[in-house]
Structures are given as C-alpha cells and as structure tokens.
Amino acid sequence: MTQRIGTHRVGYAPGVYDLFHVGHLNILRHARSQCDYLVAGVVSDEMAQLAKGRAPVVPLVERLEIVRSVRFVDAAFVETVPDKVETWRQVRFDVLFKGDDWRGTDKGARLERDFAEVGVEIVYFPYTVHTSSTQLRRALDVLADQVRPSEAL
Template identity: 55%
Template sequence: MSRPVVGYAPGAYDMFHIGHLRVLERARSECDLLIAGVATDAVVLSAKAKHPVIPFEQRLEIVSSIRYVDQAIADPHVDKYLTWQRIGFHVLFKGDDWRGTERAHEMESKLESVGVGIVYFPYTGDVSTTLLRTRLSVSE
C-alpha cells in the first residue's frame, strides 16, 4: 500500500478571494492530504514589504474553514525548506506568478534535492490581493 501524498499550499491568503479558492481546490485534487500554510504577519511583511489587511488569526480561521483544506497551519518561514523540515510534505503548490523568480529557483533547488515536487498553477490574473488593494485605494 502506498503512503498518502501530502500537499502543501503556502500563502498569505490576505483578503481571501476566488484565486485563493481555486488554488486550494486544484491543489486538493492533486494530493491525498492538503495542508495550507498561512503566512504569519511577520512573514507577509518580510516577503511582500506590506502589512496584511486581515490579521493572521483571522486568515488562519478563514483558510481552516475551506472544505478543500485538511489542515491549516501557521507558516512562520519565508524559506519553505524549513517548513518541509517541520511537516514533511511531498509536493508544494504555488501560483505560476512565482515561476522563474530568484526565490522560486532557490526554493526549487532546495525542495527538489529532498524529493519534493513543485506544481505551479495558472495565476488568476483578473483577481489578486494586490489588485484588490489597488481598487480599494482608488475608490476611497
């Protein structure tokens, strides 16, 4: 009997929108157990140079309630290799807006060296947290 495939879908999940939902739905269809890593406020600030709109505890509760997510956890690491060391997932899911970036190359190198697959999903271009932030600032 083969072991269940554990998938990991990290993200800020700030201002949760349909793009987030689609990534989680698709990720769940490609693994047996889906863990969603919700970036802490400090990680969001470090990675995006912006404070999240929605506080960490609320983002974690929102993601925990999504039916595609088997478990939602705090992700206190920008470096997903450190998260892998903690929870041992088999495949990492990201939006393809990450593909080709310096951080993605570094992540791919570390994770592939320990046998973790990386799956990129098409970026939902018509909606993103950045786009929502822009729309909200224009409408104020």
C-alpha cells in the first residue's frame, strides 16, 4: 500500500536522461499514466559519474531543461545523493518507476527492500532494448573515431 500526499499519488522517475531518446520518453509517459503528479529525478553529473563511471555527454542544466519540458513531467528534481531513500525524504513520492532491466538484479532487490520500509511501491516498465544512451554514445564514439584520422591530413 502506498502512502498519498494529499489526494494525489506522486510518482518519481529517476534517470540520467543523457542523450534523451524514445526510451526515456516511454518511461516518463508510462509513469505519468500511473500517478497524479510526476517528478522526474535528473541525476547530477557527479552522481552519474559515480553510478556509471563516466560523465554524461549533455550537461545537467540542459538535461534538466529537456526533461522539465516533457509534457508528462510535472516537476524535475536534481538528484545529488546516491541513496534513493534520502531522495525520497526530500521529494516524498508514493511510487518509484524504473526500467525492467533493474528487475531481478541485486540493485533492484535492494531498491525494493529499502522502499518497502517506507511504503513506496516500485513499478517496472519495459526497457527499450533497441535504443539506449549507451548505444547512442557508442555510435558517437565510432563516428568520432572515423573523423579523427581525416583531421590529421
């Protein structure tokens, strides 16, 4: 059972949202359909570096503006701490949305356990396999490698 703030079910959809693509849009669209008020958590550059081992391509201020402008998002929040429960203490959401690539993983189990203690539901959505920021980043790296040799001429 999730708690409610006022009469609205508040959802939270965290992500780096780097190289914004249809998978990001799908998560936000699906999340908004399951809550009354959607907060998108945009992970700071520092937290992305910690979590993924690399900095985002698109700077935080631009990622925040992109996500804030998506019609499914009611508010955007900059995530600056690695502990999602600490983020919950700041935002106070009822349900947290993640891609189903987290389901059945150690990270997902920890998330479910931690949030069960504070009454927050975890809802998984299908991960967009054919498009990801990692794939887009790899494609950009390949293109950059193809351009570099001709620059030496």
